[in-house]
Amino acid sequence: MTPEDPVKDPVILKDLNLKDLNLKDLLSKAPVLPVITLHHLEQAVPLAEALVRGGLTNLEITLRTPVALKVIQRIAEEVPEAVVGAGTVTHPRDLEAVSKAGGRFAVSPGATPALLAEAAQGDLPLIPGIMTPSEAMTAHDAGFEVLKLFPAEPAGGRALLKAIGGPLPALSFCPTGGIGPATFRDYLKLDNVICVGGSWVAPEEAVLAGDWSRITDLATATHE
Ligand code: 3PG
Numbered sequence: 309m310t311p312e313d314p315v316k317d318p319v320i321l322k323d324l325n326l327k328d329l330n331l332k333d334l335l336s337k338a339p340v341l342p343v344i345t346l347h348h349l350e351q352a353v354p355l356a357e358a359l360v361r362g363g364l365t366n367l368e369i370t371l372r373t374p375v376a377l378k379v380i381q382r383i384a385e386e387v388p389e390a391v392v393g394a395g396t397v398t399h400p401r402d403l404e405a406v407s408k409a410g411g412r413f414a415v416s417p418g419a420t421p422a423l424l425a426e427a428a429q430g431d432l433p434l435i436p437g438i439m440t441p442s443e444a445m446t447a448h449d450a451g452f453e454v455l456k457l458f459p460a461e462p463a464g465g466r467a468l469l470k471a472i473g474g475p476l477p478a479l480s481f482c483p484t485g486g487i488g489p490a491t492f493r494d495y496l497k498l499d500n501v502i503c504v505g506g507s508w509v510a511p512e513e514a515v516l517a518g519d520w521s522r523i524t525d526l527a528t529a530t531h532e
Contacts, residue, residue, distance in 0.1 A: 380394060419447045458485050487506045509530065
């Protein structure tokens, strides 16, 4: 074993930050990360299947409703083509709950020191939320290279991401918040954007109406 061998040397493996490498790989598989808030457990599987049919296989279920963890569990168990994670992760204790439910990643609107510390020592990949260079640098110092720009549009949108890319080229982003069908492609053109998060691919009225084919069409349109 030589110190230069990243596969065999666990110290170097740790330095490479495997969690970030995996996240980059995962997020680049689909242009949009649907942000989903469900109130009814029975909608979980048909919604996930509708999005997967439209080619969006990474799903973010926000922890904003009492059924959210059960939704994650149900999708993890019954929709094997989907990679389901949790959004609105705001407290360190959420990470264990998400892992137990079968979630594969976590997304946060922010980057508190407690959340970063807990995620850095655990196995569940976290995408911390930032909206300033200092927050991005804090997250980077804690070992995170894939970040969520939130709320993307109010924070400065594409112009902000472009400006941050100069001094902080190691960071990649999943901008989320205020992005829709008219603007997401412009974000994806930026070198430091891996994917775009948004709720527009699963509109609440379509979910409530069980209009799964409309949701598949919206998902399909993101990579046509
Ligand atoms: C959220 O946390 O609700 C996400 O940022 C989704 O934002 P959007 O509804 O503007 O896509």
